Amino acid sequence: MLLEVKDLNIEFHDHLTPETVVYDFNLSLKEGEIVGIVGESGSGKTMSALAIAGLLNRKDMKKSGEILFDGKDLLTCKRSELRSYQGNDISMIFQEPMTSLNPVKKIGAQVEESLKIHTNLTKEERYQKAISILNDVEIKDPESVYHKYPHQLSGGMRQRVMIASAMILEPKILIADEPTTALDVTIQAQIIKLLKKLNKQKKTSILFISHDLSLVRTLCHRAIVMKQGYILEEGNIEEIFEHPKEAYTKQLIEAIPALEL
Amino acid sequence: MTIKKKPNYNFIIGSILTGLIVALALVSLVYTPYDPDAMDAANKFAGISLKHPMGCDNFGRDIFSRVMEGTKNTLFVALGTVAIGTVFGILLGAFTGYFGGILDEILMRINDAIFAFPSILLALVIVSLLGSGKYNVMIALGIAFIPSFARIVRAEFLKNRELDYVKSARLMGAGSLRIMFVHILPNTFSVLASSVMIGFNNAVLAEAGMSFLGIGVQPPDASLGRMLSEAQTYLFSTPSYAFFPGLVIILMVLGFSLLSEGISQKSV
Ligand SMILES: Nc1ncnc2c1ncn2[C@@H]1O[C@H](COP(=O)(O)OP(=O)(O)O)[C@@H](O)[C@H]1O
Numbered sequence A: 001m002l003l004e005v006k007d008l009n010i011e012f013h014d015h016l017t018p019e020t021v022v023y024d025f026n027l028s029l030k031e032g033e034i035v036g037i038v039g040e041s042g043s044g045k046t047m048s049a050l051a052i053a054g055l056l057n058r059k060d061m062k063k064s065g066e067i068l069f070d071g072k073d074l075l076t077c078k079r080s081e082l083r084s085y086q087g088n089d090i091s092m093i094f095q096e097p098m099t100s101l102n103p104v105k106k107i108g109a110q111v112e113e114s115l116k117i118h119t120n121l122t123k124e125e126r127y128q129k130a131i132s133i134l135n136d137v138e139i140k141d142p143e144s145v146y147h148k149y150p151h152q153l154s155g156g157m158r159q160r161v162m163i164a165s166a167m168i169l170e171p172k173i174l175i176a177d178e179p180t181t182a183l184d185v186t187i188q189a190q191i192i193k194l195l196k197k198l199n200k201q202k203k204t205s206i207l208f209i210s211h212d213l214s215l216v217r218t219l220c221h222r223a224i225v226m227k228q229g230y231i232l233e234e235g236n237i238e239e240i241f242e243h244p245k246e247a248y249t250k251q252l253i254e255a256i257p258a259l260e261l
Numbered sequence B: 001m002t003i004k005k006k007p008n009y010n011f012i013i014g015s016i017l018t019g020l021i022v023a024l025a026l027v028s029l030v031y032t033p034y035d036p037d038a039m040d041a042a043n044k045f046a047g048i049s050l051k052h053p054m055g056c057d058n059f060g061r062d063i064f065s066r067v068m069e070g071t072k073n074t075l076f077v078a079l080g081t082v083a084i085g086t087v088f089g090i091l092l093g094a095f096t097g098y099f100g101g102i103l104d105e106i107l108m109r110i111n112d113a114i115f116a117f118p119s120i121l122l123a124l125v126i127v128s129l130l131g132s133g134k135y136n137v138m139i140a141l142g143i144a145f146i147p148s149f150a151r152i153v154r155a156e157f158l159k160n161r162e163l164d165y166v167k168s169a170r171l172m173g174a175g176s177l178r179i180m181f182v183h184i185l186p187n188t189f190s191v192l193a194s195s196v197m198i199g200f201n202n203a204v205l206a207e208a209g210m211s212f213l214g215i216g217v218q219p220p221d222a223s224l225g226r227m228l229s230e231a232q233t234y235l236f237s238t239p240s241y242a243f244f245p246g247l248v249i250i251l252m253v254l255g256f257s258l259l260s261e262g263i264s265q266k267s268v
């Protein structure tokens, strides 16, 4: 098993009374697998994902449980060890391609960032790798995009750039937190296709977070349904769609517009 | 689609004025018409002429040469002041803004306390401890300027550290220092640039003020503020003695202000 999350609880301590936002979260992710996390907004999807990515290390929050990556517990390992996984083995892309790129740095530098941190490649080698990954995410004319600033690109292009910079070291896990929510429908479909392709080609496991069940159905092998911090049900994608156990899941499925792309 | 913008007159005029003043100072490094300190009794209070375009002072020194020299010294002090203020302001603002916590609380309270004093008053205190002279003035004003820069930088860091691009950088395994100085700092430059210009402005005025009071740049070094103070006595007999240094100060301050306005207009 590549990633195993056991009984993860996340508590905020930044108010007078502690507030638990994720209860007993369990997840396992095999190599090459795509698992979806669905649920209404506020159900704790992002918090779980951030915890797995090792991004929830504020002092005012408490996490318990285990996040085992290759057998190593990311919750208790040293900061330096965690950092050596981040970018290298685990990457993440966010919802807003507008804000997830640094506005004052060129695309090339941002795509190469992981290489600068984790490798000793020369400038020329980094450039070659950047161009090749920009090609992989189907950006036309990567040589010119390399020298552009984020504001010169469209939302869809920016999200491709984000995927490129997350994928450049071919991580074992890519966490995608609502990567298409801010994009319009046709671009959404393209990004989903791209994720599928990367998963096939590079054997990257993907944790795909969305509140859009139809996207989850087209992309994922398995899915987890969350509500108010709890996992309601999980299982094979067809099983969940054909025979949902929970009333809430049924509601979510019924809410999908009967429009097929 | 490109929207045609109105030309940024503030920026253009500010650049020209600042450019002229800086050029004057740079030329003074290699050439002044006369030795700025050479006294010539025959030319005492000489009027404006081709040989002495701004006339001569009470010692018969060429005012134009002294204005050039004074501009150089004033700019030099301003540059040093702003450099000290920005470097330490950035360090302080970056660490407090990025890490927050108890260190932030303590440093920012100290900052507020320093900020509460008018910077020239604070500089006076420091100069009285260190002694006068242009380097001490630089240090004194520099220290007095740190809090305002620290505040600006801290606010920018507070804002930026929550943004997704910082999260992505952290996620790629970037360390705190790399995030602070490679990722966030460049995002503060546009705000910083305009406050650096305001800083120059205040530094020029503060240096002139301190030299005017006799605790800034010391003779024989010329300084615009010093010249003004020396010219007081002869204000009615030889108004050009006070007029030209004053004019240069005004143009300098105007140039920096316009430039600062222009920069903040540009970055919108
Ligand atoms: N600083 C905080 N303090 C307390 N609760 C928080 C804080 N930040 C987020 N939450 C809560 O955590 C819950 C889960 O949020 P999130 O994981 O972002 O939901 P989702 O991604 O599923 O929309 C929400 O109910 C939200 O209100």
Ligand SMILES: [Mg+2]
Pocket: A045, A046, A177, A178
């Ligand atoms: Mg979310």
